[in-house]
Amino acid sequence: MRWAEGGGAGIEMQEAKNEMWFEDTRITNLENQPFASPLRFAHGGGFVADGHHILYSLDAEGLVRMVREGGNPLGFEAAGPRERIHFAPSEVRAAIVTCGGLCPGLNDIIRSLVIELYHRYGVRRILGVPFGLQGLIGDYGYDFRELNPLVVERILDMGGTILGSSRGPQDFDRICDRLEKAEIHILFMVGGDGTLTAAHLLSGVVRKRGLDLAVVGIPKTIDNDIAVIERSFGFDTAVEEATRAIRSAHTEAVAYPNGIGMIRLMGRHSGFIAATAALAQQDANFVLIPEVPFELEGEMGLLASLERRLAERGHAVIVVAEGAGQNFFTDKEEAKDASGNRGLKDIGLFLKEAIEKYFALQGRAIAMKYIDPSYMIRSRPANAGDSVFCSFLARNAVHAAMAGKTDMLVGYVNGTFVHLPLALCAGKRRHVDPGGLLWQAVLETTGQGELCPA
Amino acid sequence: MRWAEGGGAGIEMQEAKNEMWFEDTRITNLENQPFASPLRFAHGGGFVADGHHILYSLDAEGLVRMVREGGNPLGFEAAGPRERIHFAPSEVRAAIVTCGGLCPGLNDIIRSLVIELYHRYGVRRILGVPFGLQGLIGDYGYDFRELNPLVVERILDMGGTILGSSRGPQDFDRICDRLEKAEIHILFMVGGDGTLTAAHLLSGVVRKRGLDLAVVGIPKTIDNDIAVIERSFGFDTAVEEATRAIRSAHTEAVAYPNGIGMIRLMGRHSGFIAATAALAQQDANFVLIPEVPFELEGEMGLLASLERRLAERGHAVIVVAEGAGQNFFTDKEEAKDASGNRGLKDIGLFLKEAIEKYFALQGRAIAMKYIDPSYMIRSRPANAGDSVFCSFLARNAVHAAMAGKTDMLVGYVNGTFVHLPLALCAGKRRHVDPGGLLWQAVLETTGQGELCPA
Amino acid sequence: MRWAEGGGAGIEMQEAKNEMWFEDTRITNLENQPFASPLRFAHGGGFVADGHHILYSLDAEGLVRMVREGGNPLGFEAAGPRERIHFAPSEVRAAIVTCGGLCPGLNDIIRSLVIELYHRYGVRRILGVPFGLQGLIGDYGYDFRELNPLVVERILDMGGTILGSSRGPQDFDRICDRLEKAEIHILFMVGGDGTLTAAHLLSGVVRKRGLDLAVVGIPKTIDNDIAVIERSFGFDTAVEEATRAIRSAHTEAVAYPNGIGMIRLMGRHSGFIAATAALAQQDANFVLIPEVPFELEGEMGLLASLERRLAERGHAVIVVAEGAGQNFFTDKEEAKDASGNRGLKDIGLFLKEAIEKYFALQGRAIAMKYIDPSYMIRSRPANAGDSVFCSFLARNAVHAAMAGKTDMLVGYVNGTFVHLPLALCAGKRRHVDPGGLLWQAVLETTGQGELCPA
Amino acid sequence: MRWAEGGGAGIEMQEAKNEMWFEDTRITNLENQPFASPLRFAHGGGFVADGHHILYSLDAEGLVRMVREGGNPLGFEAAGPRERIHFAPSEVRAAIVTCGGLCPGLNDIIRSLVIELYHRYGVRRILGVPFGLQGLIGDYGYDFRELNPLVVERILDMGGTILGSSRGPQDFDRICDRLEKAEIHILFMVGGDGTLTAAHLLSGVVRKRGLDLAVVGIPKTIDNDIAVIERSFGFDTAVEEATRAIRSAHTEAVAYPNGIGMIRLMGRHSGFIAATAALAQQDANFVLIPEVPFELEGEMGLLASLERRLAERGHAVIVVAEGAGQNFFTDKEEAKDASGNRGLKDIGLFLKEAIEKYFALQGRAIAMKYIDPSYMIRSRPANAGDSVFCSFLARNAVHAAMAGKTDMLVGYVNGTFVHLPLALCAGKRRHVDPGGLLWQAVLETTGQGELCPA
Secondary structure, rough: HHHHHHHHHHHHHHHHOOOOOOOOOOOOOOOOOOEOOOOOOOOOHHHHHHHEEEEEEOOOOHHHHHHHHOOOOOOOEEEEOEEEEOOOOOOEEEEEEEEEOOOOHHHHHHHHHHHHHHHHHHOOOEOOOOHHHHHHHOOOOOOOOEEEOOOOOOOOOOHHHHHHOOOOOOOOOHHHHHHHHHHOOOEEEEEEEHHHHHHHHHHHHHHHOOOOEEEEEEOOOOOOEEEEOOOOOHHHHHHHHHHHHHHHHHHHHOOOOOOEEEEOOOOOOOHHHHHHHHHOOOOEEEEEOHHHHHHHOOOOEEEEEHHHHHHHEEEEEEEEEEEOOOHHHOOHHHHHOHHHHHHHOHHHHHHHHHHHHHHHHHOOEEEEEOOHHHHHHHHHOOOOHHHHHHHHHHHHHHHHOOOOOOOOOEEEEEEEEEEEEEHHHHOOEEOOOOOHHHHHHHHHHHOOOOOOOO | OOHHOOOOHHHHHHHHOOOOOOOOOOOOOOOOEEEEEEOOOOOOOOOOOOOOOOEEEEHHHHHHHHEEEEOOOOOEEEEEOOOEEEOOOOOOOOEEEEOOOOOHHHHHHHHHHHHHHHHHHOOOEEEOOHHHHHHHHHHHHOEEEEEOOOOOOOOOOOOOOOOOOOOOOOOOOHHHHHHHHHOOOOEEEEHHHHHHHHHHHHHHHHHHHHOOOEEEEEOOOOOOOOOOOOOOOOOOOOHHHHHHHHHHHHHHOOOOOOOOOOHHHHHHOOOOOHHHHHHHHHOOOOEEEEOOOOOOHHHHHHHHHHHHHHHHHHHEEEEEOOOHHHHOOOOOOOHHOHHHOOOOOOOHHHHHHHHHHHHOOOOOOEEEEEOHHHHHOOOOOOOOHHHHHHHHHHHHHHHHHHHOOOOOOEEEEOOOEEEHHHHHHHHOOOOOOOOHHHHHHHHHOOOOOOOOOO | OOOOOOOOOHHHHHHHOOOOOOOOOOOOEEOOOOOOOOOOOOOOOOOOOOEEEEEEEEEEEHHHHHHOOOOOOOOOEEEEOEEEEEEOOOOOOEEEEEOOOOOOOOHHHHHHHHHHHHOOOOOOOEEEOOHHHHHHHHHHHHHEEEEEOOOOOOOOOOOOOOOOOOOOOOOOHHHHHHHHHHHOOEEEEEHHHHHHHHHHHHHHHHHHHHOOEEEHHHHHHHHEEOOOOOOOOOHHHHHHHHHHHHHHHHHHHHHHEEEEEEEHHHHHOOOHHHHHHHHHOOOOOOOEOOOOOOOOOOOOHHHHHHHHHHHHOEEEEEEOOOOOOOOHHOOOOOOHHHHHHHHOOHHHHHHHHHHHHHHHHHHHHHHHHEEEOHHHHOOOOOOHHHHHHHHHHHHHHHHHOOEEEEOEEEEEEEEEEEEEEEEHOOOEEOOOOOOOHHHHHHHHHHHOOOOOOO | OOOHHHOOHHHHHHHHHHHHHOOOOOOOEEOOOOEEOOOOOOOOOOOOOOOEEEEOEEHHHHHHHHHEEEEEEEEEEEEEOOOOOOOOOOEEEEEEEOOOOOOHHHHHHHHHHHHHHHHHHHEEEEEEEEHHHHOHHHHHOOOOOOOOOOOOOOOOOOOOOOOOOOOOOOHHHHHHHHHHHOOOOOOEEEEEEHHHHHHHHOOOOOOOHHHOOEEEEEEOOOOEOOOOOOOOOOOOHHHHHHHHHHHHHHHHHHHHOOOEEEEEEEOOOOOOOHHHHHHOOOOOOOOEEEOOOOOOOOOOOHHHHHHHHHHOOOOEEEEEEEOOOOOHOOOOOHHHHHHHHHOOOOOOOOHHHHHHHHHHHEEEOOOOEOOOOOHHHHHHOHHOOOOHHHHHHHHHHHHHHHHOEOOOEEEEOOOEEEEEEEHHHHOOOOOOOOOOOHHHHHHHOOOOOOOOOO
8 A cells, every 4th residue: 555655755756757658668578479369358458568657656746847847757558468478378388486484365376377377268188286396306305286167166255375395495406397397387476575485586597598487576565565566465464464463562551550462563664564463453552664773762762751651551562673773783683694595583582581671671561461462463364355365466478478477577556457577576665654654653552652762 | 336336437537527626526525714723643544635636437448638728627625634624623513414214324423423522523412403493493392412432432332323213204493593593603404315415405505594503424335336336335235134035935935845035125226235135145136226227027927037046057046136126117106106105016915926927827836035135234344344344434524624625525536535515426327337337247147137128 | 060050859758659660760781701800990990880880860958858768869870981891892883873963062972972982892893874864774874984083083173064964754674674784783863852862762772673782872952951851961151152142242232223133043842942041141121931921011010121221221142942832833834834843933033124114113213133143053063061071971971872871871960970871961951940040140140030921 | 051061950859958048058047038029010920039949950850869768958049030129229329340351241330230220129329339339439530430320321332331340359347438438228239259259248248347238240351250150241252252263274274285273262160162262163172271282293282283283284273272182380480470360371382383393303284373352252242042041130130239248249140140159150160061951062073082191
């Protein structure tokens, strides 16, 4: 949701001034589209032309000014079915792999990919890769799984991914070997930032080997923090589940003298879940996210602010994103721990201890309840909104793949699906803007103040 | 969700070519803004200028071409807090009225209006109007209800509206009398098409009397069918609840020989709920909406199609929007019944009987189960996504009202909140585009075919 | 729940005085038990002896008196695994049939029967009968479905029955033909009153033919109204779902001037669901059940009582069981309609019209909302409590069947599973006692008064 | 649920042979019952006599034998309204206190106590004690809260307790001072084992001082582990919520190679929640409870069993009650920690580490996910079944208190409410019987084996 993200037109126009339209946002197509699409539309219309772009900035005045000054606004190739396609449906062999952590909607994505390939394009050879990228490395000895509409018929009610997933380092040459050997022409890679980066690197190897293989990314980030993309599947469900935990924390907090409920939520780099859930279930009194530094000590720090809150209202609810307050660990501890992705210290337990110590020193009894609902959130099936979103996202990925687009992903910008080069998004993140509407709303709702010395 | 609506750039550019920017989309402001806003932003930025507009069309090529040819693209005034405001917070008296049918999120709207007025602007005199517009007509004898943060503290878990609602004809002069007598300066009118039309007419009376009174509409349409506005609160929750009914109908249908589950959903003029719910819970085999005519009889008609479905699969699920198939009633029956809004014949019961008769004539036993979940859907509390949406929508309505904007509503276009003149939206509807992505997806998912003779 | 049923010791002692212990409650066993049970118990104990009976009455003083006077108290054979069994697990062929209306927990029953037969007794030939008793009549041409643990692995999340069901008349000779031809030795019949009666009659045919076939009933009644049995599966889930509908009706009722929410619930002969749901979700102001007659007209009648309620509180919620108020139809209408089970007139629509007419005559506007959630209730999957209950119920049915018990069902009395002869329960009903605790509690909660002339 | 508990008639008869009926189960009554009950019953009947007892054992043969041999079976005084009462409704002042950890249903208890006192008996002075027993000790300075039907009108949807709670040591003399000073005549104490013990000790002080004060316990144990009582409120809801966590753990486990999902549930002394939830949601492969010791090491130990499970199926789900495996901590660690109630070591984290170490030593990657849903479970509102149960439990507590019964609690035995002396239950626990039906069913469902050397 763009409005919730802050940012605003200023930032966007700045990007637009780069005039990246015909360069950084250009999508790679596998050569030639010899086949007519088998798609037929009941009520006319339907196909989307490659030359059609979706504006990134919505700033009307800015756009007019820029164009009059001879500039080109930033736009992204519109997603949708193409009239001419690259692969022959009867011969193409597609594979689907789901990577990284669980996220509500993975099975929706798998189901819609299969249904669209099978029923609309007539593709009959669809393979599921077991356990993420490990399933693409021969040594692990996993067999691919045949997918068809029957297999995916009733998977929408199940959380997780029927294909399984995994984490860990990848060897793109061996992955490419396996894909080549299995004669895969289309690889849908569903995953987060690491997976999209892997997809981009794999695309390079594929290109070098001259393979006729389209690599299409489907961005998965429960934190909703991939650059440019304004909505990612599973986020909405995650927020809904997170509100259950906040409600529990509130119930516990109000039930005891000096009750404190603390909920640790996802959000390694971006606090969207924490901030949005705090708005949906307006019981949080403090929201701590990676984007907004805070202090523990001092008159404006968290501890004194919490003490004031308890004095006034007798209880407090704290929502903390896992990536918040990492500054407290910088000096020595981080160095020891930092092995790749897992280097974050547990801010939840750190705060729990700090708060308990603070009040213990005052000889003041508190009742602290700590809730970490992360696995219960990410393993949920998608809610209705996410299900519908996934069904369109996956359809557009199939359209792109059949048309021979590669080294790209399907994104969502200004309420519309677009094609984005993997290089544009992978490794870049979207953050909560501390000056934006979302964070302003959180500050209003919580009344938490700055938590920082000026 | 723009992508789900169909339409696409062609339609939008057509509108844009009207160059309506400075005319039809201009917002009325009460004269002068003598006060500085009391709002302060923690991290800088924050205020939005009146001159800032949000583009309606996202068609990059089209917009560039238009501007180069000297045209002006269609844009809407951006919503948000204004630096200068019209009303003195310490003196202003605001009133909130909720009208028409229930919709998930009404209490979220009320709560956020109150919180924003009270805590951010410092407004202390906030009144709740009981039972809709009846509460604004003196003869009914209803007292206004004092609203403050304490009153609205725990209303988010409750469906409905704590203020109550009503339907029926209005007398704008008497409403205006009451508002004048009660010294109301801001009236938030939360309601559907009829209410927005009423708000526009009331604005006219107010203007004629020269009152210093801002009328701000907050569009409420569980069907998500108000023109221009791409998302309305409650719709997401309604779709989620509707999937429960579809699931039940499916469970019943598969459990009996020739089982047929039929669900009648909301959708008097537009089939968004029916179509979207059918995508979220992919068990529907036929979806019938007002926008797409269908036949009962004939080889391609519903009855024969249903018979084929039963022969092949043994069961069928039919989702019908209440406004579908009204053509079956045109001749005489409608005439008798049509008294204002309530003229629709019950298509659900009509179809139930027609189907039962059809198979009875064949001597073929069917097991028909008919479900009408409408009241159970609309009385639900908002889900998390709708709650967050409501909290921003209401905030923006407060910003607009305090700035002295009137005869307008807060809408949502391209993922951004905007100001729209009431005259632009009231009385106009958004429809499912039979050639658009949403309906295409429904046709794919159901496999229902045309249900019409070519 | 015994306490909720009313009744009390008086009634029970009356029955106990019949000294039926060794007569009416005697269970039929197929001749000889040549095999040792394959069951092994981890911590000793485990097997239950045939001679062990569970007391029906809990009245301590009464029982002591009776025994001292030389009487025998009423008891039922305790359920549980037997040390000697009738059927050789490696040779026995078991079949499962589910009949009548849907009820939460059917799939739980099926799953636990299969798991217990397969994993504990080592039975390998388990057949599912499709579509109820129709599946046992050759003419319909349905094939049996092979059942094993894999087939039933993930069916607990699904409502309905994976086997399907049906209604309608039965031909016990043809059913017996089919069972004989298919060499079935054990038939589990899951169904309501009609099915249990059918099971008893079928047992007679089986006995006459001298077949080595055990017929074991598993009582299914969402209304919880089978005689003697104090808890039936699905009831708890049904009450939970019913509260959702009552909540919706309440939300609608309070939102409008003179709002009336009416919910029609199951309960053809007994009002347990209506009464219990009204206690769980304490928003009902009138509860109408088959056991307690009421009047429409007169000072104490429903209409005048409703009018007083509206005058005092402005809204009302009415919960009506489908079998309530059938006296209003007795004279002529019933005669026309009564064809077997379906003879009930729709009391919900009748009341809706009567109420609307009553207030229309007074020229008083009301806002009536009518909700019939029956199909949405009965198609739900079982909640956790019902799931656990089903798993024990089905286990005990397997123990009974393997031991060669027949013409019996597994019941639940005083919190314990027992064996009951089919003849004891079939065709007899349990009712809400108008003088008992449950109905007293409803009268207290609703404050509805007598609704009858003294 | 008696059937799920194991035990069986043998144990019960043993107790019965003690002929405790007129001794240990005798209820204390405050002297004389001068007032006629204001209760009126619509359909006759209704009052329960003090001399009426409910049998504890259900063993029919055993009972007959015992009585014929001249014995008296064990019975408990039946709960219910008494015809004569001790307190004058217009003068009595009742107080309600909720103690210890949260449990679904606390607000249902509070609401029904208030409603029954107010509407049925006409008591007008009902006080809520804030924050548990702390609220009864003057030094804390908490004011009592006036309770009436309006205050409790909409609290059923809220988890926790509107009165608040606390833990900690008590000073019965000061509590008694406060009760005396506030002129309380009835004290309802809702709490677990510690609270019931406190209630018994307080009763002693009250008796010594000769106060006219009834102390009535309402047993609260989310673990369902208070001696004699077969069902406690909140347990059913807790099991339902626990299944959500097990489902999540299963989803995580199957999604990764060698995935292990571990859920730590409540159950300090008894494993009812863990065992029952494992039956309701049949995904657990290992259930560990306090009553059944297990080994980590050795061929039959947990680690080797887990390794075999992973080798066979690739994933495993472990449910562990917090009190399980405390033998692993006995030697020195416990000594340090054991300060009152909180002496348990965290078996969940202990197992997590032990398992991770075991597989790390083998160089085998596993994916371990650890879920602790305890606070999210206990803070839920009661489900429908628990709500109804609470409403009857509280009603019976009011009947007992008004009749002048004291030093007792309201229990639930054989599906009936009874009066139990506090001394009979406080400090004694109910346990899962390792040879009983519940644990047998868990062993069947999980297939976990003995996990112990013979």
